[in-house]
Amino acid sequence: MQNKDTVQIVIISCLVALLIFVFANTLLSLSNNHKESNIIDGLASWWLAKAYFAESQPPDIVILGSSQLGPVLGADAYIYDRVIDVTDDHRSYVLEHDLYALLNKHLRVFIGALPGAMISDQLVISRALFSTKYKPKLVAITFSPRDFIDNYFPSENSTEAFAFFSRYTNSDSLHNALDKIRTEKYGLKQTCNYGSEDESSLHLGKPFQRISDGEVIIYSNDSSLFKDDTAEYRLRYNNPFSPQLDRQMDCFDSLLKYLAEQHIQVVAFNFPISATNKKLLSDTFWKYYDDRISKICRKNGADYISADRVVLPFENNELIDGIHLNLAGGLRWSRVLAVYMANKFRWKTYQELLALSNKCLL
Numbered sequence: 001m002q003n004k005d006t007v008q009i010v011i012i013s014c015l016v017a018l019l020i021f022v023f024a025n026t027l028l029s030l031s032n033n034h035k036e037s038n039i040i041d042g043l044a045s046w047w048l049a050k051a052y053f054a055e056s057q058p059p060d061i062v063i064l065g066s067s068q069l070g071p072v073l074g075a076d077a078y079i080y081d082r083v084i085d086v087t088d089d090h091r092s093y094v095l096e097h098d099l100y101a102l103l104n105k106h107l108r109v110f111i112g113a114l115p116g117a118m119i120s121d122q123l124v125i126s127r128a129l130f131s132t133k134y135k136p137k138l139v140a141i142t143f144s145p146r147d148f149i150d151n152y153f154p155s156e157n158s159t160e161a162f163a164f165f166s167r168y169t170n171s172d173s174l175h176n177a178l179d180k181i182r183t184e185k186y187g188l189k190q191t192c193n194y195g196s197e198d199e200s201s202l203h204l205g206k207p208f209q210r211i212s213d214g215e216v217i218i219y220s221n222d223s224s225l226f227k228d229d230t231a232e233y234r235l236r237y238n239n240p241f242s243p244q245l246d247r248q249m250d251c252f253d254s255l256l257k258y259l260a261e262q263h264i265q266v267v268a269f270n271f272p273i274s275a276t277n278k279k280l281l282s283d284t285f286w287k288y289y290d291d292r293i294s295k296i297c298r299k300n301g302a303d304y305i306s307a308d309r310v311v312l313p314f315e316n317n318e319l320i321d322g323i324h325l326n327l328a329g330g331l332r333w334s335r336v337l338a339v340y341m342a343n344k345f346r347w348k349t350y351q352e353l354l355a356l357s358n359k360c361l362l
Contacts, residue, residue: 044114044211045164047087049129052110053175058134059110061099061341063092064122065142068271068323069113071330072337074218078327084218086113087211094331098338101360103347110136114161119147120251121161123258128165128174130262138265138344140337141255141302144273144323145281145289146233148248149240156247160208222327226316233280233322240285249292256300265344268297272307272314272333277322305340307333335361 052059063069070086075094077084092109099107112125122141130136153159157166168174259266270293278286290306297304307314311332318329325333339357343350 043160043164043208044087045161047211048090048112048114048125049164049174051088051090052112052129053134055108059091059136060107061095061109061138061140062112062129062136063095063109063140063142063337064112064117064125065114065271066117066147067113067115068144068325069111069142070218071325071327072334073111073113073330074222074327075331075334077218077220077222078331081220083220085214086216086218087213092334094334095338095341098335098357098361099342102338102342102353102356103345105345105347107137116153116159117147117161118150118153118156118159118251119143119248119255120156121159121165123251123255124162124165126255126258128168130259130264131172131175132262133172134175135262135264138267138341139259140341141252141266141268142271143269144271145240145285146236146323148252148289149242149245150236151238152236154244156251163208218327220327226319227321228276229321230276230280233277237280240281241288249296252293253296253300256296256302259302260300266300266302267340267344268293268302268304269337269340270304270306270308271323272311272325272329274316274319274322275313303340303344305336307336310340311336 052062063072072095073086073089073092074084076082076089076092079094090111090113092111095109096107099105099109112129114121114125117125122143126139130139156162165174168177256266256268270290281289294304296302314325314329314332318325318332320326335357338361339353342348342353348356
């Protein structure tokens with residue numbers, strides 16, 4: 001009898017232990033899922049996707065790029081004395097005004113700027129956002145050498161954009177996942193302050209940091225004294241002919257090929273950078289960089305516009321560091337974007353657009 005009781009006690013103890021184990025693992029699973037959800041909801045990429053699908057119709061033009069696009073978005077603050085919240089404000093009214101002046105057409109322009117984005121990120125973003133039913137008429141790809149060679153992001157999957165957008169194999173899955181955004185407002189706790197003296201709002205924050213609405217703000221009087229970041233970019237550009245360069249060039253080719261397959265017009269813009277930053281890279285690099293980008297663009301029917309060929313050099317009073325323009329510089333560069341994007345629609349000749357640009361652009 002005693003043996004029978006002992007056996008029962010052992011069985012009951014095992015069952016209790018098993019139940020505790022299952023319960024603990026369930027709690028752990030729920031905790032991990034909740035943690036992942038919070039991280040995803042707070043990333044800059046999440047806000048970008050949310051803003052892109054917020055309207056019932058896709059934008060006419062999408063401009064993709066890194067934090068270098070911040071001053072182009074900030075040109076709205078500069079011209080219209082608006083406060084720009086980069087979590088929700090992705091529409092460029094400056095560019096829309098200029099395109100209307102050039103083409104007499106109302107076109108909605110979406111700025112898809114993400115901090116630290118590489119060319120490989122623009123590829124995965126395009127695959128996640130654009131579909132047959134929800135795609136723009138034109139995409140502007142913006143970049144500088146940093147988008148192809150950056151030792152701070154040595155692999156394609158080391159960026160925030162890749163971590164978020166690679167979760168979605170097609171735009172329909174992302175659209176469905178974010179369908180609630182039209183009726184719901186997601187509240188997030190403020191986790192950091194980007195308005196500090198050592199962090200310009202034009203940088204749009206840092207990768208893998210959570211942000212919430214009202215946290216990354218561009219004001220009409222935002223201006224920063226030029227910061228010499230030569231030492232930083234000497235490290236970023238170290239070994240420029242590493243395999244990373246070839247991989248990113250291949251991603252650039254895949255990106256333009258995908259957009260062509262979607263029948264989306266493309267203009268590729270090489271961003272202006274400071275003379276000091278440019279000198280960190282050899283003439284051999286610049287020739288390879290320019291030749292290969294030109295070849296890829298021709299192959300895929302994209303226009304290629306390099307700042308060095310179409311505008312006067314940007315001075316330090318138009319830059320906040322080696323590769324980021326300030327608001328005044330962003331406004332000057334936005335005029336270039338407007339003219340060459342308008343030219344891609346072929347509604348007017350390039351000569352007509354140039355004549356109008358001297359009279360009508362902001």
